[in-house]
Amino acid sequence: MARIAFIGLGNMGKPMSANLVKAGHEVRGHDIVESKIEDAARRGVLPAASNREAAEGADFVFTMLPTGREVREVLVDVDRILDFVGDRTIVVDSSTTDLESTDYIHKAAVKHGVALVDSPVSGGMSGAEAATLTFMAGGDPAAIDRAEPLFTVMGRKLVRAGGPSAGQAVKVCNNMLLGISMVGACEALALGEAAGVDRQVLFDVMSTSTGSCWSINHNCPIPGMVPTAPANNDYQPGFTARLMLKDLSLAREAALKTGAATPLGEHARALYEKFCEERDSELDFSAVIGMLRDMRQG
8 A cells, every 4th residue: 555645636636536545545635725625535535734744754646737837836846845755755747737847847856866757647537537547657667667556546558658758748749639630520520511411421431431530439529429428418528628728739839849840730729729718618629519610601
């Protein structure tokens, strides 16, 4: 049994920490929102009054926070958790953040002699609840080895992405492709509808032919095709349009940092930005099909 600190008990952190408790680990959790601490406590997470209290004596410290700014503040700049933990503690950041922030916390961890793994996840809220997440881990291989039993409790797949910041880089690339493919799926379906093609025919061809992709087969943006898709539940997420905009914005930042050309990524980002400004950003990201329909000319 490990003693684990979990900092950030929101939509992802709460079920992830609860799954660690189910596996028999002692988990102390903290969040800046008191109600989230209370919700996690009902699932067996021991409440901590502060991030430092959560991390005290921990074998592992997990962070699952909204942006790189919060990660930097918790680990380095304000709470200074990296100053506080012992050299045997493994720190795992499972937030989805910008590469600059990830580089920053890795450099700080080296200075403090602390093993840090950047390991964002794929699978969304449903994957966090069902413990079917994919972890993309970047950092020291020995530290990833030590954390692997915990990854397998919270998910079903661990990808060893490479050295420091590689996990975040892989996540950014994957989610940029997801955003592009969802926009493509929505555009193609909206075009077919405008041309008078039956929805079922469109789905039957796209799901089994060369257009087949996750956005069609698992998260189809039109109702009645995939029973578990958010489209069948008034586009309740799932994965929100707001979070997709965040990830596509991170991809743009990564492209600027590296000089990579990502014109389709930028097209998708601009569409999700428009959607979030004009519509409900808390709907599933497949709901963008409605905006595309309304943009029809003539």
